[in-house]
Amino acid sequence: MDPVLITFTIYIGGMLLIGYYYYRQNENISDYFLGGRSLNPFVTALSAQASDMSGWLLMGFPGAIYAGGFNGMWIGIGLAIGTYLNWQFTAQRLRRYTEVVDSITIADFFENRFKDKSRALRVVTALAILVFFTIYVSSGLVAGGLLFENILGINYRLAVILAVIVIGLYTFLGGFLAVSWTDFVQGTLMVLALLIVPLTIISLRGGFTEVFNQIASINPDLLDASKTVSYSFANDVKWITTSENLSFISLISLLGWGLGYFGMPHILVRFMGIKSAKQIPISQFVGVSWVVVSLLGAVFVGALGIIAAPEALQNTETVFLVLLQKLFNPWVAGVFLAAVLAAIMSTIDSQLLVSSSALAEDFYKSFIRPDASQKELLWISRAAVLLITLIALFFALSGGTILDIVSYAWAGLGASFGPAILFSLFWKKTTRNGVLGGIITGGLVVIIWKNLFAYTGLYEIIPGFFLSALVIYILSYFGKDPLPEVVKEFETAMKPLENE
Amino acid sequence: MDYNLPTVTWFWLLVPNLLIVLLSLLRFIKSKGGDS
Secondary structure, rough: OOHHHHHHHHHHHHHHOOOOHHHHHOOOOHHHOOOOOOOOOHHHHOOOOOHHHHHHHHHHHHHHHHHHHHHHHHHHHEEEEHHHHHHHHHHHHHHHHHHHOOOOHHHHHHHHHHOOOOOOOHHHHHHHHHHHHHHHHHHHHHHHHHHHHHHOOOOOHHHHHHHHHHHHHHHHHHHHHHHHHHHHHHHHHHHHHHHHHHHHHHOOOOHHHHHHHHHHHOOOOHHOOOOOOEEEEOOOEEEEEEEOOOOOHHHHHHHHHHHHHHHHHHHHHHHHHHHHHHHHHHHHHHHHHHHHHHHHHHHHHHHHHHHOOOOOOOOOHHHHHHHHHHHOOOOHHHHHHHHHHHHHHHHHHHHHHHHHHHHHHHHHHHOOOOOOOOHHHHHHHHHHHHHHHHHHHHOOOOOOOOHHHHHHHHHHHHHHHHHHHHHHOOOOOOOOHHHHHHHHHHHHHHHHHHHHHHHHOOHHHHHHHHHHHHHHHHHHOOOOOOOOOHHHHHHHOOOOOOOO | OOOOOOHHHHHHHHHHHHHHHHHHHHHHHHOOOOOO
């Protein structure tokens, strides 16, 4: 049997075992979605980062660097800064506030934060989650498909279906605790792969100076983060400088990715699951260090692919897979290819969990069966995982690159929820109508911009985020003052809680 | 030590990343002192 396959099988088996172990431990819905707020700070840190970084980190992002050179690094810088700001300002406050208003999901939080009896906030939140996460999940299935196609040499469609079975099964079984623990293992594996692979190639190629000289000999502008280079597989000269300098619009579009963090429900719930808000600073340090090392590693994987891949790549997003298979011993390659699967699984599982909670808690329990038992809800959540996976499978089979699909979903979530979360946490006067208007505006502007104004080159998250913030501000400013009860809760959540 | 990498590249690649790790470390050290 092929060593790559053996490593892979062991890896998948291990993850499923963890899923099964926690399957037997989940007794109620809060366990399934939030692990009963019992996570230690290291698991919180790595699971937040591993949930964040998907197949995008090992495939989409290195693919962009491979195709365009170092100017793609601006996305990474934007993301690193966004990660830092999210840990620094959002994490602790959100952990406290969700405990004060007793919420286990983002929709719960909005509803309880604003004492919204109309259910409008809950429905709009759940709807945006379902739409954009289904798109996001499909990007993971595309990545999983590419991975299995490359490793097993099977047809892409079959590969995607295989990915669906593996990922769906263990999210279905384990829920939050399983996902958090497997995320922890997967996060460790990802960062090791992103450290070891580029460093090995750099030393094999004679060191940094030599590597940069070799890249410069192909096109010196590849090394310059202020130049734009385009890649074409069909041409004899693959990398051509397209314009002198990176435009301002391109630069803010790339950096603008970082704005998305404040609105990513699958990352925000990790903050909510930590045992105590006091542990956030240690988690932050671990999490931010992880993300910096991983993003730098991914930049170098893409750049090294330009000189170390044996031939030009038709699909640039396979650069990491190709480097592993061509340059490493198959046993080592097997472990690191499992890291790619880890990246994909650790994101998709968290997203499936959040989406299934939207269906089970926000639609089923709220509208269909308010008296549903915990056990019934647990099963509805599991059925929801399957349903969403199947819809995402349909999208995945209809094409698109990982980077494109992720950027759309990322913008949608970031613009819908980012300003809403920030205002809810930081501005006492924020009103329900403000947040409701903000979520709708953010989501719609992203969809409209993507379809009508993409030609401007401005990434849709930027107009979406700022217009959403503007709507929240205006509606809240001119709206009624919040209830005294809401103000009291806001003030309680601003300070350390009594039980910390 | 510019390793043939243009200044704009290595500066922006290293400085913001180091800075956020350092600021996170400082917050952690401060939180150990009792004030989180």
